[in-house]
Amino acid sequence: MGISRNATARWEGDLKSGKGSLSTPQSGLLDGARYGFNTxxxxxxxTNPEELIAAAHAGCFTMALAAKLTEAGHPPESVDTRAEVDLSMEGGPTLSAIRLKTRAKVPGIDDQKFRAIADDAKQNCPVSKALSAVPISLEAELLG
Incomplete structure (x- = not known):
């Protein structure tokens, strides 16, 4: 049995002067969050779809990395990740690149093993898999 999550969007008006709202009824975290052409x-x-994709990807990757580090016997003290999602306008709007930048404090692990585990998390977190049509890069820094 899987897990299902949902969100809703509403739009009123034309593209440039119209307005929209996004909600996440299950959690209630977003309740009519405003979005539009200028956001x-x-x-x-x-907000905007790219920002929300960045948040989802940062969250998913960070959890996957923590899980994989723990499985390898190196539970992290902390993992902080920034995801940057680029929207290209060439040939029509398209997601053109995603950059994951993570910094982690992980006792007892060497840099090479950390980077290998981070790369595995990047390749295999569910959001990375869903976004596989977009080039995804990773900068992984192990903090002393």
Missing amino acids: RFGDEKG
């Missing part, structure tokens, strides 16, 4: 393609306050 996606400009600097107006509100």
Whole structure:
């Protein structure tokens, strides 16, 4: 049996002057979060799909890395990840790149083993797999 999560979106009006809202009814974390043309393609306050993809990817990868480090006998003290999602406008909007940048404090592990485990987490976290059509890079730093 799997797990199912959901979110809802509502849009009113045309693309440029219209407005939208996003909600996550199960958790209630997003409840009518505002998004629109200028929150996606400009600097107006509100969210956008790319930001939400970045949050999902950072969260999924970080949990996967913690799990894989623990399985290898090196439970982390901390893992901090930033995901950057690029939206290219060439030939129409498309996700063109994702960069994962992670820093972790992991006792008793060497840099080579840490990087190998981090790369495995990048390849195999469910969000990475779902986004496999987009080039995903990883910078992994082991903190002393």
